[in-house]
Amino acid sequence: MKYKELIDKMTLEEKASLMSGKDFWQTQEIGHLGINNIFLADGPHGIRKQAAAADHLGLNASIPATCFPTAAAVANSWNEALGEKVGKYLGEEAVSQKVNVLLGPGVNMKRNPLCGRNFEYFSEDPYLAGKMAAGYIRGIQSNGISACVKHFCVNNQEERRMAIDTIVDERTLREIYLTAFEIAVKEGNTKSVMSSYNMLNGTYTNENKFLMQQILREEWGYNGCVITDWGGSNDRIEGLLAGNELEMPTTAGETNQYIIQAIKNGIIKEEVLDTCVDRLLNLIFSTEETFKTPIEDFDSEMHHKVAQEVAEESIVLLKNNDNILPLRHGMKVAVIGDFAKEARYQGAGSSIVNPTSLDNTLDCIKSFGIETIGFEVGYNRYGKRSSSMISKACALAKKAEAVLLYIGLDEVSEVEGLDRQNMKLPKNQIELLNALYQVNPNIVVVLSCGSVIEMPWITKVKGLVHAYLSGQAGAKAILRILTGEVNPSGKLAETYPICYEDTSSCHNFPGKEVSVEYREALFIGYRYFDTAKVDVLFPFGYGLSYTTFEYSDLQVTKDAVTFKLTNTGKHAGMEISQLYVGCNSKEIFRANKELKGFAKTLVNPGETKTVTILFDDKTFRYFNIKSKRWEIETADYQIMIGASSIDIKLTDNIYIEGTNAPLPYDKERLPSYFSGKAENVSASEFESLLGYKAPKTTWDRKKPLGYNDTIAQCQYAKGAFARFAYHVLVFAYWFLKKIGKRKIANIIMMSVYHQPFRGIARLTGGIMNMPMLDGVLMIVNGHFFKGLRHVFSERKKMLRAGMR
Known part of the structure; x- marks a missing residue:
């Protein structure tokens, strides 16, 4: 241990105190031993250090910081160096705000387009996600602080995220859902990892020794700190045994006592606690070093320019019929759409950033040589129909040579804690587009959203620029793309299906009750569409440019392609x-x-460059469930160089001598997987893949509700009071949506409806402890007065203990 001498000076109580937070964002300190607290803050695309009372929902404003494009946008740059640059500037701002640990990046896979947090994740491909994340981490940590890669792992839905059990076979887990984390750990050298809320094959991830010890620590050689997601600790002792050091936020000392008693009772050895303390101390002391020199404020103007540069390289040109783009100088353009007036530039939830400044399209557009003949809102941002808005927009569009139409998803459609209900744009926006097409077919859509949408309307637009969520400088970046000051170079980091029903996971998303089954196995995203030969709207890796490229002269060696x-x-x-x-x-x-490699190359007109992409340890490997190792199959491999996953420009073959591992599968029992048509796999075939019978997916409505059951399950509780409270909650959600208070309605769903009962204790900072929660569960399970007495009794005990 690195800090054994210091740890030997600590009492058992002091060691245990370090294992959970001091408050919502800070760790505990031990002043007489020179151990200071450190500050953790959200920050995948901008620092969210709250100035007022802390919360995890983004309700209270944070100190101003640069809002960079979200990960879903930056992934479209396919530029590791750009990711590292974003990380470097994020780290600078974190240091200026005295933040030791920046909670990001997120590398969960985009298993399904409806996951509410997809805007925060990079890709459907683990290799691309891992490489981009590693760049972010190197950049953040170049400032001396820590990144915290999250959410480890298989956290691919927001509904019931704190209680859902993810059922996935080991090969899929390894190849699809862990590879990005592996790259983040090995190449990014992240100092901290955040465990996810959910269970993996029956065990909460932060208690999962197979995940935390065997894979993370032993196989990957990780020796950093593991931090729970906020309120994500279930059994504190099991979490500690698995090596989950820091529990956040504070539990007001309650779980520290669990640790102390477990050691005194011989349930765990004190050496286990010492090892966890040692890792946490390393995180504290290594990140404190940077704060020993005077801290300077960051240059907000320069950081804003960097945010613009990042956005420019991340925007994707998806359609350009008749070369309508770039817009001609002096062209008469009508600007239509609420998003032009008030940009949609970031996600919602714990990642909300209070920007240092915010570019506005209507303020910037005149400086780009475009003659704007006017602006109309065109639609209500949150979906309410308005024929008068459409009429005014059409009247303006008639007078224009071209229409710039700014549309997309609103802030409450893509949000942490809730999954989207469908892949569609709001009806009022599509109605507007259809009306505009009747009066002016020269429509250029600027699309702002952080995740995949259906586009049945795409035949009615000539140009389509996808800005994703492009940050505080996105408006100017978009205009530079539209006018040709910047040649678009972004390509999609995810596939756009024609409709939601075409996706492989649509029959098994989200898990509504006990578990969610990953029956599609490896076949997500382009892996499924390309293999099953399902047509898509836009393939993975697709993006247009204002120039053209030619590929030639492919050379393949045992180490690389050129x-x-x-x-x-x-x-x-x-x-x-x-x-x-x-x-x-x-x-x-x-x-x-x-995908096994990529390169982004700047080439001038008429110029030819030689491009080299190296092979690595992931190029030919697969995980063998019989040998329990990464293996290489002896075979001929096709080497493909493409401009997208379906636009393959050059091909060759190479013979690779493998590791001669035993064949892992019986073909006869897995026909869907061997055909690649894994969109509707039967339960029996999925169980053949798993190698065991899958657990029951539905709630046992006869069982009493417990710590890990959710508030939503009060609908069948024995206690009449609990059932009444459930119906009040459902009515409140419906009523708030009806009167247009969708943000508050969403908060009810994400912070109450899908909250497991243990979250009441874990997220209230000691206001309610687990013994009090026992009383709440008595009420829920039909013992109202007994439960009420228990709550008050335990509350008094807690208050008396706190006064000592």
Whole structure:
């Protein structure tokens, strides 16, 4: 241990006190030993250090910070160096605000387009997500503080996220859901990891020794600190045994006592606690070093310019019929859409940033040589129909040479804690677009949203610029793309299906009751669409440019591929070249192709550059469930260089001598997986893949409700008071939505409805403890007066103990 001498000076009580927070965002200190508290803050795309009372929902404003584009946007840059640059500037701002641990980046896979937090995640592909995350982490930690990669792991839905049991086979877990974390740990060298809320195959992730000890610590060699998600601790002793050091937020000392008693009773050895304390001390002391020198304020103007640069490289041009873009100088343009007046530039929930400034399209547009003939709102931001708004917009559009239409998803549609209900744009926006098309077909849509949407209306637009959620400087970045000052170079980090029903996980998302089954296994995103030959709207890796590129002269060696890339157009541009690998053997089921490398190259008109993409330890591997190791199959492999997952420009084959592991599967029992058509796998076939019978997916409505049951389950509680409270909650949600208070309605769902009962104790900072919660559960389970007496009795005990 690094700090053994210091730990030996601590009492058992002092050691235990370090294992949970001092308050909502700070760790505990031990002043007489020189151990200071450290500050943790949200910050995947901007620092959220709250000036007022702390909360986890983004209700209270935070200290101003630069709002960079979200991860879903920056992933479209396919530029690790740009990710590192974002991280560097995020880290600078964290240091200026005296934040030791920045809670991000998030690398969970985009298993399903409706996950409410997809705007915070990079990709449907683990290799791309991992590489981008590693860049962020290196940049953040170059400032001496810690990044905290999250949420470890398989946290791919928001509904019931604190209680859901994710059922996934080990190969899929390893290849799809852990690879990004592996890259973040090994290449990013993250100093901290955040465990997720959910269970993995029956065990909460922060208590899962297979996950936390065998994979994270032993296989990956991680020796940093593991931090719970806020309120994400279930059994504190099991979490400690698994190596989950820091529980956040504070429990007012309640769980510290659990640790002390467990050691005194011989349930755990004190050496286990010492090891956890040692890792936490390393996080504290290593991040404190940077604060020993005078702290300077960051240059907000320069950081704003960087945010603009990042947005410019992350915006994706999806359609450009008749070369309507870039807009001609002096072109008469009508600007329509509420998002032009009030930008949609970030997500909602714990990642809300209070921006240092915010560019406005209507203020900026005149400086770009565009002759704007006027602006109309066109639609109500939150979906209410208005024929008068449409009429005014159409009247303006008639007078224009082209229409710039700013549309997308509103702030309460994409939010932490809730999943989206569908993949559609609001009806009033589509109604507006259809009306505009009747009077002016020269429509350029600027789309702002952080996740995939359906586009049945796409035939009615000539140009489509997808800005994603492009941060506080996004408005100017979009205009630079529209006018050609910047040549678009972003490419999609996720596939756009034609409709939601085309996705492989649509039959198994979200898990509504006990568990969610990942029956589609490896086949998410382009791995499914390409293998099952399902048509898509826009493929993974797709994006247009104002120039053209030609690929030639592919050379494949045992270590790398090289090829030539020529700019055959009239403008300098950056091209994202993608390396895909497919195994020609059919003995083990696989996707037709998998991303194994990429390069972003700036090429001038007429210039040819040689591009090299190296192979690495992930190029040919697969996880073998029989040998329980990463293996390589002896086979011919197809090497593909593409401009997207379906636009393959160059191909070759290479023979690879494998590791001669035993074949892991019986083909006869897994027909859906060997065909790749894994969109509607039967329960029996999924269990053949798992190797065991899947647990029951539905609640046992006869059992009394317990700590890990949710408030939503009060609908069938034995206690009449609990059932009444449930119906009041449901009515309040419906009523608030009806009167347009969708943000408050969402908060009810995310912070109350789907909250497990233990969260009441874990997230109230000691106002309610677990013995008091026992009384609440008595009430819920039909013992109203007994439960009420128990609550008050335990409350008095707690207050008396606090006065000593």
